[in-house]
Amino acid sequence: MKKQQIQASVKDERLVEKRRDEMIKGAVSLFKKKGFHRTTTREIARESGFSIGTLYEYIRKKEDILYLVCDSIYDRVHTKFEQHKMDLEHGTLEGLKQGIRNYFRVVDELQDEFLVMYQESKSLTKETLPYVLQKEKEMALLLEKMLTRCVENGELFLSKEQVQLLSHNIVVLGQMWGFRRWVIQKMFTLDEYIDMQIDFLFNGILRNKNSENLEN
Template sequence: MSIQNRHFKVLPMVAPKGQAKEIPTLVKNQALVEQRRRQIVDAAVNLFIQNGFHKTTTRQIAQAAGISIGSLYEYIATKEDVLYLVCDAIHAEIEHGVAEALERAKKGNNPLAEVIREYFLVCHQMSDHILLIYQETQSLPDKWRRVVLENEIRITGIFTRVLANLMAVGALPRIASRQLDLVAHTISVLGHMWTFRRWFLANHYSIDEYIAFQTQNILGMCRENAQ
């Protein structure tokens, strides 16, 4: 099952981006490289979730992707490259969901509430994938680990921009820039909290109740820290 079909609707899976072009390949046709790497990502993500990164072999990934082990190594150099592509693809899906929420907000909905809702729903629907990133990022080489963390910061930056725009038009009270960043990171972490604590939270709250409660908390933070 591919990422885009795992419990939630998005457009066809966004191709891994970030520094993916720096991953060595023996194939010159870039379109083919992207196509094959999508196959590899879709195959690897479920294997990593089910078995863990270290217990999954490249031969298993190749078999699940429907290609030979020799062909696999034409598109990646190491298993760590595959893990990076998986993390990058998951971040791309999350970023796509938040971007869709911003588009909907242009039609008159509350931008902050819409973005929070979409982001929390993506975290809910991709809980296994987000846990995978947190559990296995330490297995990445330093170069790729830095890029994964940069992706997290980029997504948090979307929340910062939404908050800043709302303050600029008077839809939210103004707060200091340091506090603005803290609110943005709070949104990011609260989405992840549903993932990490779903074993408890899901037994006591629906995702809609959780979203409503935390949205009010976030708005309250902004009001309480108004300048």
């Protein structure tokens, strides 16, 4: 799955990157408010600080902007993961918890961006959509790796299928924090949310019967 190259008329690559960053910032802020379809290219140009003509020096179609936005979000997710130095190595339960915790924090920081990406990515065409879906899979893969390491280390007893499903579960429960913010974020702080979710993940609801003494 190759990264889609968006053609620019401008040659100076450094300039291209700079302008596109401005564009993405402007676009995300508008998409958040009005969604991709309700946002016009003129608005994006104005919000980004240049003219409609200039905008089209750096992209070819409006959809390119959406692709750039989605792509940039994934980049930022990966960067954040790096910053949080997700401990993929140790394969301990504590490391796993820390990894999940970090993932939840990343989702919190980028919740607007995630919202935009999930609500609008269906507007991508056949050419760019697969690349974005691929990125989506990779996110689950990061968690899958951590889980697998724990299984290999004998810290967890899970089948390959269970690991795969679980990794998607965690991804989705993370996104839930952002997507259902209008109800969830009124009930819990981020830390409360994380603690409760990790408790549920590790112990389930039956085990809760006598899990008061479990660390979480």
